[in-house]
Amino acid sequence: MTEQPRSTTRQRLHEAMERLSSALSRSSTSWSQLRGDSSALPVSKMDNVDLPALHAFVHGLRMDLPAVVAGLTVSHSNGPIEGANTKVKLLRRQMYGRAEFPFLRQRILLA
Incomplete structure (x- = not known):
């Protein structure tokens, strides 16, 4: 099998x-103006592009359409909770094998 030149x-x-x-x-512009109407999603515009990876991405969006619409339109987020969980997991990994639970609890409360 021959390789194509790099320039091609x-x-x-x-x-x-x-x-x-x-x-x-x-x-x-359509994504930024989305207001909870799933029929307004601009994924149909991406069907004309001949890129298999983009088609896979659009297929994933269509399969999970209610979650995509909710994620784009709902104003609240669970980001702060996820950040706190990440911090606790980091501290737990750092303290592994060094101290018992009361010390880990104290370090989490002080962090």
């Missing part, structure tokens, strides 16, 4: 990235 591969990659960029820029 690079050119094809560049063209694919240009198509992806134009598809995403066309739909970016």
